[in-house]
Amino acid sequence: MQDLKISRRVFIGAAMYLVSAPIFASSLIKSNKLLKIETSGQFYSALELTVLTDVAEIMIPKTTTPGATDAHVVNILDGLMLTWAGAKTKLQFKTTIEQIQTLANDTHGTSYADLPLNLRQQLIEELDLAAFNNKQTTLSANYRRLKEMIFHIYYTSEQANPDFKLIPGSYHGNLSKQDLNKINSGFLI
Amino acid sequence: MKQGYDVIVVGSGMTGGWAAKEFCEKGFKTLVIERGRHLDHPSTEYKDMQAPWQLENRGLASEIYDEQGRYRMLKTKKKKLKTESIQFFADEKEYPYSYPEDRPFMWTRGYHLGGRSLTWARVSLRFGPKDFEANAKDGHGIPWPIGYDDLAPWYDYVETFAGISGNNDGLPDQPAGVYQKPWDMSCAEEFVSQNIAKNLKDRHMIIGRTANMTEPTEVQTNLGRTKCQARSYCERGCTFGGYFSALAATLPAAKNTGNLTIVTDAIASHIDYDEKTGKALGC
Ligand SMILES: Cc1cc2nc3c(=O)[nH]c(=O)nc-3n(C[C@H](O)[C@H](O)[C@H](O)COP(=O)(O)OP(=O)(O)OC[C@H]3O[C@@H](n4cnc5c(N)ncnc54)[C@H](O)[C@@H]3O)c2cc1C
Ligand code: SF4
Numbered sequence: 001m002q003d004l005k006i007s008r009r010v011f012i013g014a015a016m017y018l019v020s021a022p023i024f025a026s027s028l029i030k031s032n033k034l035l036k037i038e039t040s041g042q043f044y045s046a047l048e049l050t051v052l053t054d055v056a057e058i059m060i061p062k063t064t065t066p067g068a069t070d071a072h073v074v075n076i077l078d079g080l081m082l083t084w085a086g087a088k089t090k091l092q093f094k095t096t097i098e099q100i101q102t103l104a105n106d107t108h109g110t111s112y113a114d115l116p117l118n119l120r121q122q123l124i125e126e127l128d129l130a131a132f133n134n135k136q137t138t139l140s141a142n143y144r145r146l147k148e149m150i151f152h153i154y155y156t157s158e159q160a161n162p163d164f165k166l167i168p169g170s171y172h173g174n175l176s177k178q179d180l181n182k183i184n185s186g187f188l189i
Numbered sequence: 190m191k192q193g194y195d196v197i198v199v200g201s202g203m204t205g206g207w208a209a210k211e212f213c214e215k216g217f218k219t220l221v222i223e224r225g226r227h228l229d230h231p232s233t234e235y236k237d238m239q240a241p242w243q244l245e246n247r248g249l250a251s252e253i254y255d256e257q258g259r260y261r262m263l264k265t266k267k268k269k270l271k272t273e274s275i276q277f278f279a280d281e282k283e284y285p286y287s288y289p290e291d292r293p294f295m296w297t298r299g300y301h302l303g304g305r306s307l308t309w310a311r312v313s314l315r316f317g318p319k320d321f322e323a324n325a326k327d328g329h330g331i332p333w334p335i336g337y338d339d340l341a342p343w344y345d346y347v348e349t350f351a352g353i354s355g356n357n358d359g360l361p362d363q364p365a366g367v368y369q370k371p372w373d374m375s376c377a378e379e380f381v382s383q384n385i386a387k388n389l390k391d392r393h394m395i396i397g398r399t400a401n402m403t404e405p406t407e408v409q410t411n412l413g414r415t416k417c418q419a420r421s422y423c424e425r426g427c428t429f430g431g432y433f434s435a436l437a438a439t440l441p442a443a444k445n446t447g448n449l450t451i452v453t454d455a456i457a458s459h460i461d462y463d464e465k466t467g468k469a470l471g472c
Binding site: 076080083084085086087088089152153155156157158161164166167168169170171172173174 | 238240241242244245246247248249250251252253255256372373374375376378379418419420
């Protein structure tokens with residue numbers, strides 16, 4: 001058992017550890033509507049965080065519901081890279097950012113962060129389509145994995161779950177719309 | 190000073206918990222030896238009171254486990270290792286076992302007080318009369334020395350204490366039991382069930398019989414158990430004691446008698462056996 005780096009007991013002892021989500025210093029670049037992250041995180045550089053934040057917000061934009069930035073998706077992701085990610089994932093996610101930068105340069109002759117919002121959106125939309133149409137490439141695998149993680153963090157965030165009830169108390173398998181409305185307005189049925 | 194016991198129970202899981210309860214309630218001084226760690230009920234290791242954003246690593250167990258080739262069985266079964274429940278499963282790299290190459294065996298274990306009663310899926314079905322007769326009829330295996338009628342009162346006994354929800358569906362292969370109110374089917378399940386009933390006379394889709402309480406009895410509430418809150422968080426451990434486990438039900442009942450002693454972090458390595466009496470002397 002010499003090779004076990006985390007013993008079961010140590011793991012359990014550390015189980016109360018929560019991923020911290022420091023708020024990064026940022027500024028909005030008005031000319032191209034980019035949220036520029038000013039400082040490095042625990043794992044990613046400021047530039048990588050800028051690209052990630054933008055990509056996550058394109059994937060899950062703020063509408064009438066919170067967006068990825070509201071849910072601090074990238075802040076959490078940065079922390080998870082130290083507490084959750086293995087070497088393969090660390091490399092995979094860093095590579096994805098590099099690949100997005102390369103795509104921007106190859107397609108538009110400029111860095112991702114300097115592109116106007118509509119071109120950044122178009123770039124990510126096209127990358128998304130290509131990644132799901134042809135799943136054989138490394139870029140596709142990297143991108144889909146990053147996207148899955150961004151959505152996982154979003155769906156497990158407090159901001160994305162304003163109606164979350166830890167203790168619903170009961171289960172109704174088959175409700176009419178009227179019954180559901182009643183329950184939502186506080187009635188017990 | 191050496192302390193003597195009338196009974197020693199090895200393991201505190203599903204079976205050990207019941208054995209401890211029964212012996213203690215009948216007045217026997219009972220020692221339970223458990224190889225794993227102690228857990229309270231409710232336990233600080235239960236994760237059922239954490240919202241998704243409060244779970245360690247948003248519910249994802251560290252990928253270091255993958256890199257070290259740990260929890261492979263659990264990973265094969267569950268696809269993802271989760272911080273909400275991994276603490277209740279034994280890692281075969283830490284606790285290896287062997288099997289013939291050509292007959293691999295997936296052994297899911299839980300080494301802690303309560304054993305697998307914490308992580309079982311709570312499906313609580315009786316054998317039917319046919320199950321006891323099948324061996325004799327088809328000539329496979331050894332015929333059962335007992336029949337359904339011998340066991341039926343014990344099913345009643347266990348179900349009454351454990352708290353099983355379900356429906357008496359009038360099916361001979363799924364005999365009626367002592368059930369609390371069944372859970373609702375969803376509208377989709379109702380639809381499928383009704384259509385099966387219409388079109389396939391010999392097929393039945395019924396609501397599960399599950400150890401998630403819907404109408405706790407006084408005995409159950411006196412043990413500190415409350416009805417299931419319908420969250421599907423059972424594998425995290427249940428603060429409400431909403432599902433049956435040794436930690437929530439049998440061990441507390443045994444403890445209440447004053448006859449129970451539990452020793453955790455202790456592996457029973459052998460059983461002392463008296464050839465003359467044909468009985469175990471200790472371990
Ligand atoms: C994921 C999962 C889902 C399941 N779902 C269902 C279901 O829906 N319905 C159903 O009927 N069954 C289900 N089962 C099966 C059921 O949980 C087991 O059959 C049952 O728990 C077995 O009881 P047991 O007492 O033999 O073992 P356990 O409950 O595992 O208890 C054994 C205990 O003994 C301890 N121990 C072992 N060796 C020693 C030793 N040498 N010295 C001291 N202590 C020792 C262990 O640490 C453990 O605490 C499920 C099991 C699993 C893992
Ligand atoms: S038994 Fe019910 S209340 Fe307890 S964890 Fe399971 S679903 Fe939740």
